[in-house]
Amino acid sequence: MLEQQADRIMQLSEWEERWQENKIGFHQPEIHRMLQINYNAVVNRRSSVRFFFPLCGKAVDMKWLADLGHSVVGVEISEMAIRQFFQENNMTYSEESLPSLPGATLFQNSEKNISLYQCDLFSFSSSVAGQFGAIWDRGSLVAINPKDRERYAALILSLMGGDCRYLLDTLLYNPDLYKGPPFFVPDKQVQSLFGSSCNVELLQSVDALTDRQRAWGLDSLTENVHLITPKATN
Numbered sequence: 042m043l044e045q046q047a048d049r050i051m052q053l054s055e056w057e058e059r060w061q062e063n064k065i066g067f068h069q070p071e072i073h074r075m076l077q078i079n080y081n082a083v084v085n086r087r088s089s090v091r092f093f094f095p096l097c098g099k100a101v102d103m104k105w106l107a108d109l110g111h112s113v114v115g116v117e118i119s120e121m122a123i124r125q126f127f128q129e130n131n132m133t134y135s136e137e138s139l140p141s142l143p144g145a146t147l148f149q150n151s152e153k154n155i156s157l158y159q160c161d162l163f164s165f166s167s168s169v170a171g172q173f174g175a176i177w178d179r180g181s182l183v184a185i186n187p188k189d190r191e192r193y194a195a196l197i198l199s200l201m202g203g204d205c206r207y208l209l210d211t212l213l214y215n216p217d218l219y220k221g222p223p224f225f226v227p228d229k230q231v232q233s234l235f236g237s238s239c240n241v242e243l244l245q246s247v248d249a250l251t252d253r254q255r256a257w258g259l260d261s262l263t264e265n266v267h268l269i270t271p272k273a274t275n
Contacts, residue, residue: 045216046224050186053118053161060119066253067098067180067223072105075210075266076177079244082268083175083208084111093173093200095162095181099126102177103155112154114173116165123148123157142169163189163196172202178209183223190226194234207239207269212249212262219257228265235269242268 058064076083084090090111094103097115099122107113117123127134132150139145145160158165162185176197185193201207211226232241249264 046187046221048188049220049222049224050188051184051222056184057119057121060121067184070101073100073102073179073210075245075264076102076105076179076208079208079266079268082244083177083206085206087174087204090174091171091202093176095176095178095197096184097126097157098122098180099129100179101130102179104130104132106177107150107152107154111175113156114170115155115157116162117157117159118161120146120159123159126157139169163192165196167199172205173200174202174204174206176201176205176207176209178207180210180223182209183212183221183226187221187224190230190234198235198238201239201271203271205271207235208244209267209269211265211267213265214254214259214262218259219254228267231267231269239269239271242270244268 088110092106092111092113094100094113094115097103097117098119103113103115103126127148127150134148134150136146136148139147142158142160142164145158145164148157148159149155156170158169182190182193197207209231211231212223213227214225216225228243235241243265245266247264248262250259250262254262
């Protein structure tokens with residue numbers, strides 16, 4: 042069933058236009074319930090965990106985690122989304138260009154526990170901000186172009202520290218009925234992308250169909266949350 046969306050391509054400019062035109066139905070104004078429900082599984086009794094948010098948008102989850110004592114690094118192509126995040130959360134912030142990442146801008150709150158990089162995700166790397174103890178992927182793997190998934194998985198794996206706990210949210214539906222994004226990501230592909238070097242555990246599977254998805258033409262939608270952790274190496 043992957044063939045139906047294999048050639049679907051969203052240009053970065055299209056994502057920026059969605060922000061400019063406020064076509065951001067993917068943004069959730071509340072803390073994501075899947076993160077709240079599975080918070081203990083991803084934090085795993087650790088304090089001051091460094092979280093990575095790929096394609097972070099202006100997710101309120103970032104402030105929630107920072108308020109709990111963690112730090113957050115996000116990557117987002119839309120400068121508008123990043124500025125709105127700080128403004129809507131009443132945070133003062135700084136911005137600086139990065140010689141090591143041409144064309145990128147780093148935005149940080151005054152406490153420096155939230156650092157958001159405005160750049161193409163695929164230009165980001167561990168040489169920019171190190172590795173992470175946790176990753177929250179609510180709308181990233183389902184948003185990137187399907188042909189880029191192996192490249193994406195390689196990037197995510199390179200950003201995972203030895204104790205990293207990667208919480209991945211995916212969607213299952215009939216791709217004959219909707220072209221995406223968000224794209225259909227079957228569990229079998231999650232396993233093929235990450236299973237050789239990581240343990241992949243399905244934590245939760247829920248019926249997520251709402252009127253919004255019915256308007257896309259869907260008659261069913263399942264949301265799955267996976268916990269992905271590096272396999273122990275001898």
